[in-house]
Amino acid sequence: MEQEFDSTSIPRLVLRLGVPSMAAQFFNILYSIVDRIFVGNIPGDGSLALAAIGICAPLITAVTAFATMVGIGGSSYMSICMGRRDRETAQRTINNALLMLILISAGVMAVIFGLKRPLLYLLGCSDAMYPFADKYLTIYLSGTFASLCGLGMNQFILAQGHAKQGMVSVVIGALCNVALDPLFIYVFHMGIAGAAAATVVSQILSLLFVVYTLQRKDMPIRGGFGGYSRKIVRTILTIGAMPFVITVFDNMILILLNMQLRRYGGAELGDTYIACSAVVQSFMVMVGCPGQGITSGCGTLFSYHYGAGNYRKIMQCFQYVFFLCLTYVLVLMVVSRTAVEPFVRLFLSDPGQRKLAADFIGKYTIGLPGVAVQFALVDGMTAMGKVKEAIPMSLFRKSLYVVCVFVLPLVTTLENIFYVETISDIVGSVFTTIIFFTVMKKRLRRELSGQSCS
DSSP: HHHHHHSSOOHHHHHHHHHHHHHHHHTTTTHHHHHHHHHSSSSTTHHHHHHHHHHHHHHHHHHHHHHHHHHHHHHHHHHHOOOTTOHHHHHHHHHHHHHHHHHHHHEEEEEETTHHHHHHHHOOOOOHHHHHHHHHHHHHHHTTTHHHHHHHHHHHHHHTHHHHHHHHHHHHHHHHHHHOOOOOIISSSOOOHHHHHHHHHHHHHHHHHHHHHTTTTTTOOOOOOOOOOHHHHHHHHHHHHHHHHHHHHHHHHHHHHHHHHHHHHHHHHHHHHHHHHHHHHHHHHHHHHHHHHHHHHHHHHHHHHHHHOOOOHHHHHHHHHHHHHHHHHHHHHHHHHHHHHHHHHHTTOOOOHHHHHHHHHHTTTTTTTHHHHHIIIIIHHHHOOOOOHHHHHHHHHHHHHHHHHHHHHHHOOOGGGGHHHHHHHHHHHHHHHHHHHIIIIIHHHHHHSSSOOO
């Protein structure tokens, strides 16, 4: 690993690590999108069941945020240790991360099962939606251990330069989900419960592959037990706090969006708008997950070269990760303008709802190029453990989203609330760019100025 990262050019490494990770996330989004496609087409109750999944989505994502916290925090610190040639601490880091994921899985399941009903209603669930949301969430939570451990430990595969193996772990689960969804939902007549069961089985298979891969002889740092340290745990949590906070914040703002749709749309129109919002968020998953796949795959480059004190290569990482992210989001932006109707048709059968969802996607995605700025700069700083510097850049954008969610319904029609993402993306990216080049870049140069590689 060390020899490859030191001798191979940054553009080649970004492609080698970023593209497979991006492709893996394409398959990963099948977990949610395929569920919604099959559920949305259930005869009779499809639209209501789809809205129920949309209600559960923020809570499910909040659960997986713990995997992101430990996975990115632990793998980033492990890569920093590898850059410093400290293999002993790198091994202890992966061991500590595994134990953390096991304990967190048990705690999260206990808390959410105990508060399930009030949480669903807090998220905007109606009485008509509740039976569907309750079934889906109950079964999905039974797979929390497989979900958190599989997602979290997969980051350690990516961090050691094995992007293809990390991709395969995701592909296995996604393809299994695609195969089992129609079987469970339609053949076994399980309905929305079948969608959740298919996801749980798929997550278990992904976890088994991750465990197998981390025990292979060609893996530089293997997963295991022992060497536990409070200091390492604190470091993992400190670095992982950034992606965790942002993921939770993302879910909070989606909850607020659904609450505003419910409040201003009323009972009937609110259900329709929330169902359309679920389709909008399905499209945004296609933007966010693969984009974060790029930064997850390339995060080890930032961490490793920061540990090695190589300022020049860190700046190259920022540059080429941004170009790769920008290329990807521009493709999605074109799709949102030219081919969104077929996408919407996968989820909704009602022509009126299809038209609304397509219109909402158009409003939501005007500022997508700004997302590439956030991916490259914020995630790159996070991978180097620069959490205090990264958080303000990201929270500014999220806070602007919250303000717009409350303000827009007061000054314009409810349909225009879907401009919230566009406004926050454009203004947030400008803010992030200014702060990075006027403050953060100079600090990083000064910090590494004494290193021979700088």
